[in-house]
Amino acid sequence: MKRLLSMGLACLALTSSLAFAQQVREFSVSTVLSDAFPWGQAATKWAELVEERSQGRIKLKVYPNAQLVSGDQTREFSAMRSGLIDMAVGSTINWSTQVPEVNLFSLPFLMPDDAAVDAVTQGEAGKQIFAAIEKRGVKPLAWGENGFREISNSKLAITKPADLKGLKIRVVGSPLFLDTFNALGANPTQMSWTDAQPALTTGAVDGQENPIAVYDVARIDRANQKYLTQWHYMNDPLIFGVSQRVWKTLSAEDQKLLQETAIEAGQWEIAKARSELATTLDRIRSYGIDVRELTAEEHAAFVQATQSVYEKWTPKIGADLVEKAQTAIKNR
Numbered sequence: 001m002k003r004l005l006s007m008g009l010a011c012l013a014l015t016s017s018l019a020f021a022q023q024v025r026e027f028s029v030s031t032v033l034s035d036a037f038p039w040g041q042a043a044t045k046w047a048e049l050v051e052e053r054s055q056g057r058i059k060l061k062v063y064p065n066a067q068l069v070s071g072d073q074t075r076e077f078s079a080m081r082s083g084l085i086d087m088a089v090g091s092t093i094n095w096s097t098q099v100p101e102v103n104l105f106s107l108p109f110l111m112p113d114d115a116a117v118d119a120v121t122q123g124e125a126g127k128q129i130f131a132a133i134e135k136r137g138v139k140p141l142a143w144g145e146n147g148f149r150e151i152s153n154s155k156l157a158i159t160k161p162a163d164l165k166g167l168k169i170r171v172v173g174s175p176l177f178l179d180t181f182n183a184l185g186a187n188p189t190q191m192s193w194t195d196a197q198p199a200l201t202t203g204a205v206d207g208q209e210n211p212i213a214v215y216d217v218a219r220i221d222r223a224n225q226k227y228l229t230q231w232h233y234m235n236d237p238l239i240f241g242v243s244q245r246v247w248k249t250l251s252a253e254d255q256k257l258l259q260e261t262a263i264e265a266g267q268w269e270i271a272k273a274r275s276e277l278a279t280t281l282d283r284i285r286s287y288g289i290d291v292r293e294l295t296a297e298e299h300a301a302f303v304q305a306t307q308s309v310y311e312k313w314t315p316k317i318g319a320d321l322v323e324k325a326q327t328a329i330k331n332r
């Protein structure tokens with residue numbers, strides 16, 4: 001009898017462990033842009049890699065267009081922190097109201113090129129930013145990239161700060177953007193990406209700033225955006241993050257799997273997004289858009305005009321963090 005009982009118990013333990021092993025866990029992943037854009041593709045790639053490496057045990061379901069926060073992209077981070085959203089591939093701009101340190105990336109004209117971006121994200125400054133995010137309830141895993149944000153508008157070719165005077169420009173996220181555009185004499189207005197597109201179409205706003213992949217895929221040339229200046233005023237990195245509420249329920253092995261696949265998906269997306277830029281630009285030109293780059297002198301005038309933003313925001317971001325980033329950029 002005793003033997004039968006112990007055999008029965010062993011059997012039970014085996015079946016329940018098998019059931020446990022086969023249990024499929026599904027997690028939500030929030031993005032602002034869909035997989036028509038590099039940003040959404042980063043999330044899709046992550047989901048594919050996770051599904052494959054976990055043999056279907058872990059499923060990531062991607063919810064684009066910030067739909068989990070009803071389009072209000074600046075609420076994504078807090079929704080993740082509170083567990084309403086499990087994971088996200090999110091923009092530092094949208095998280096900046098909750099994590100002051102990530103405003104670093106929005107400092108105007110801080111990072112002139114890809115090497116500068118990589119020097120910041122892959123170095124000490126990047127580590128410090130990840131620690132700041134982790135402290136606020138989200139486990140950051142890897143970097144992706146939305147890209148350098150360029151300015152477009154319906155009125156004129158922008159080559160100097162005075163050209164922005166009085167232009168109504170849609171901006172997103174942190175109040176830092178209001179300061180930058182006010183410093184340039186523009187008339188900035190904050191709204192979500194969902195609201196921005198009709199506002200451009202109706203002419204309620206004159207211009208916007210976004211990476212050229214976003215400009216192209218969203219076809220905002222059709223929303224009166226006839227002038228595009230590649231001023232490279234900021235780069236918008238993406239971060240793969242997991243709510244701590246979810247992260248702590250995962251085995252060390254699954255945590256490792258999620259992190260490795262996020263790093264792989266991020267590297268894949270950054271390379272893809274950067275390699276597509278030249279073709280994207282050609283396509284935009286073929287729409288008949290006035291596309292400009294700034295001369296060194298023109299660029300310097302914008303840098304000069306936005307110095308007040310550094311004075312106001314460096315203490316909020318952390319002077320040591322800003323300095324770390326500047327040193328990494330100088331030594332790149």
Ligand code: X2X
Pocket residue numbers: 032033073091093094146172192193209210211214236
């Ligand atoms: O709203 C934007 O401009 C976008 C899509 O680029 C971000 O979410 C930062």
